[in-house]
Amino acid sequence: MISFDPTVADHDHHSPTPHTGRAVRIGIGGPVGSGKTALVAALARSLAGRVRLAVVTNDIYTTEDADFLRRAGVLDPQRVEAVQTGCCPHTAIRDDITANLDAIELLEERFASADEGGLELVLVESGGDNLTAVFSRGLVDRQIFVVDVAGGDKVPRKGGPGVTTADLLVINKTDLAPLVGADLGVMTGDAATIRGELPVIAQSLVEDPGAGEVGAWVLEQVAAVRAAV
Amino acid sequence: MAGLASLVLADARFPGGGHVHSGGLEEAVSRGAVSDVESLGSFLRGRLRTAGRIAACFAAAAAHRARPAASHERTPRGEGFDEGSAREVPGEVGRGPAADAAAPADAAAPADAAAPADAAALSHERPPRGEGFDEGSARDVPGGGWGAMDAEFDARTPSAAQRAASRAQGRAALRAVRAAWPSPVLDALTSAHRHPHHPLLAGAVIGHAGEDPAAAARCVGYLAVSGPASAAVRLLGLDPFAVNAVLVALGPDLDELTAEAAALAAGPVADLPAPGAPVLDLMAESHVRHHRERVRLFAS
Numbered sequence: 001m002i003s004f005d006p007t008v009a010d011h012d013h014h015s016p017t018p019h020t021g022r023a024v025r026i027g028i029g030g031p032v033g034s035g036k037t038a039l040v041a042a043l044a045r046s047l048a049g050r051v052r053l054a055v056v057t058n059d060i061y062t063t064e065d066a067d068f069l070r071r072a073g074v075l076d077p078q079r080v081e082a083v084q085t086g087c088c089p090h091t092a093i094r095d096d097i098t099a100n101l102d103a104i105e106l107l108e109e110r111f112a113s114a115d116e117g118g119l120e121l122v123l124v125e126s127g128g129d130n131l132t133a134v135f136s137r138g139l140v141d142r143q144i145f146v147v148d149v150a151g152g153d154k155v156p157r158k159g160g161p162g163v164t165t166a167d168l169l170v171i172n173k174t175d176l177a178p179l180v181g182a183d184l185g186v187m188t189g190d191a192a193t194i195r196g197e198l199p200v201i202a203q204s205l206v207e208d209p210g211a212g213e214v215g216a217w218v219l220e221q222v223a224a225v226r227a228a229v
Numbered sequence: 230m231a232g233l234a235s236l237v238l239a240d241a242r243f244p245g246g247g248h249v250h251s252g253g254l255e256e257a258v259s260r261g262a263v264s265d266v267e268s269l270g271s272f273l274r275g276r277l278r279t280a281g282r283i284a285a286c287f288a289a290a291a292a293h294r295a296r297p298a299a300s301h302e303r304t305p306r307g308e309g310f311d312e313g314s315a316r317e318v319p320g321e322v323g324r325g326p327a328a329d330a331a332a333p334a335d336a337a338a339p340a341d342a343a344a345p346a347d348a349a350a351l352s353h354e355r356p357p358r359g360e361g362f363d364e365g366s367a368r369d370v371p372g373g374g375w376g377a378m379d380a381e382f383d384a385r386t387p388s389a390a391q392r393a394a395s396r397a398q399g400r401a402a403l404r405a406v407r408a409a410w411p412s413p414v415l416d417a418l419t420s421a422h423r424h425p426h427h428p429l430l431a432g433a434v435i436g437h438a439g440e441d442p443a444a445a446a447r448c449v450g451y452l453a454v455s456g457p458a459s460a461a462v463r464l465l466g467l468d469p470f471a472v473n474a475v476l477v478a479l480g481p482d483l484d485e486l487t488a489e490a491a492a493l494a495a496g497p498v499a500d501l502p503a504p505g506a507p508v509l510d511l512m513a514e515s516h517v518r519h520h521r522e523r524v525r526l527f528a529s
Contacts, residue, residue: 060524084528086249087463098246098401099528 023054023108023119024225026218027093027135029162030146031155032128035172037068038205039146040125043218044074046210051222052114053121054079054107056100058092060127081107089127097139100124121222131160141225144214148172149182156191163191168199168217175204234410234438235448238402238431241459246401250394251460251527252276252453253509256516258464266468269461270475273454277482279506281453282489283385284428285446286501289490291378291432292445295414375421375429378498382426385503388510390517394529398427406430412437446490450483460527 028036040055047053055075059082081103085092092099104122111119124140126133135143145166147155150173156163163169169191177184184202191200201213237243254272257263263272386392403425407415414437418425425433428449435445458476462469493501519525 060526084249084526086251086460086527088248091248095242096244096246096248098244098404099249101404102246102397102401 021118021229023104023122024142024222025104025122025124025140026221027124027126027140027143028146029093029126029129029133029135029143029166030170031130031151034128034146034148034151035205036125036128036146039144039170039172039211039214040123041068041074042205042209042211043123043215046212046215047121047218048074051120051219052111052117053123054081054111054119055123055125056081056083056103056107057125058083058085058089058100058127059125078110079107085127089129090133093124093126093133093135093139095136097136100139120226121218131155131158131162134161134165142167142221144168144170146170146172149174149177149184149187150180153182153184153187154190156187156194159194164194166198167221168201168214169195170214171200171202173204173206174202175206231444231447232435232438232440234435235440235444237409238434239448239451239455241455243402243405245398245405247398247452247456248459249528250398250456251464251529252280252457253512253516253529254457254460255464255525255527256512256519258461259519260512263461264465266471266475269458269465269467269472270478273458273475273479274482275506276457276509277450277454277479277486279504280391280509281450282486282502282504283382284453285450285486286490286493287378287382287426287498288428288432288435288449289442289446289487289494290496290498290501291429292436292440292442293494294378295433295436296441297437297439375418375425378429379422379426381498381501382429385501387505388513390513390529391510392426393517394513395426395428396422396424397528399430400424402427402430406434410434410438441491442494443487443491446487446494447483450486450490454479464526 028039030036037057037059040057044053044055057080083092083099083103085099104124107122108119124135126135143166145162145168147163147169149171156169156171171184171187171191174184176182188200188202199217201217203211203213205211238245241248253276254263254269257272263269382395383392386395400423403415403419412434414433415430418429418433431449431452432442432445435448436442454476458472461467462472489502513529516525516527516529
């Protein structure tokens, strides 16, 4: 750890905030229309019964969104909290995470005394934003950044903190690649170059409605974060 | 004297959740009542002289009561920051009625359920009248102290949506405040209600940090208009320089408000001004209703 304080010769006393049995929090960010809500719905469906989860959405939340999740039968409305971000979606997940923390607390309190046990996982979906959006480490334990082939195959090359630093990069809608003239090989190649060891998953929810690979990654992270407590 | 606490709390970058509230501006915009810099100026002046005035006066009163060495010389200034030892100090703010076990329930009831009139009745029935609650006599009055101040603020905020928005902002700011200014005053305040009204919280923090009531009034009065002004820039795409100039033009109004709030800070809480703003009240209610029907970008 580098200290920028020339008067400090001692080691850094900072230690991570201890876990107190709270739910693991995974942020899902990415540009508008890249498929964040669809990924949340897929995960909610495929992980139901395996992990007790709830969702905080920062997206402009309409009754259609709620209906979408309800109709898909994936999530009880009680398990979804919407955050109004005051037109600043990146502020709400990065610079001032208060509204999101309040929403997570509300969900945790709601299910604290549930018969089946408290929440194990909260997915925090960001509002659609640009490539510079990134979640605060004070808000989430892990973060997924979602881009899609229809947004252009140069997106991974452009980088930005979302693409370069997210714990998982998901390249969505691979089934559309031939239709929009996107070169999937270029996308995954650029992503691997720019991200080094960090994982990349290319997926199509049309071909795999349960988001199997991402779901497996999420379960691994839940186990890893809980084991680190 | 103004100090760091009032600057930090008034800073738009303070991570206290303020950016998700528009102070009724979003509803005013969606109804066409505010559409340009001129109508924004009128909205802000009205808000400052009503909701802002109440907030500033309560912040000043809270700051007066939270000042570490204001009226109890036995409290060494440094001790106020140490939770354990400060609890033992006689006369510490909040050791009075508000900290009594019964007080929180009394204070909370009118806040959430009963009509505001009940809240007023409660505090008049069990008067904090005439006493700042630093004085010994207030200790025997159930519902006095922070609980009474909370109820008085409720009574001046007839819209349930506005009361909820004020408590949501207090709750939100509490997280950042606890990290930056840990203090027994916060425990006393939250024992009266776990989600304190924002002006009470801000005033208590500013006062406890050693600033005077005028600094608290100026900070909270400014916040009453700076939030909606920023929301207007985001919702209407107004020229940020013009909006900033409108804010600064409210300077004389804010000065007047600050002077009044400072002059009343040490007096009975029940005597603080209670200007009404029926249109703002209705807009706050309407905002919440529209949340259920269509999209809103701000929490209030």
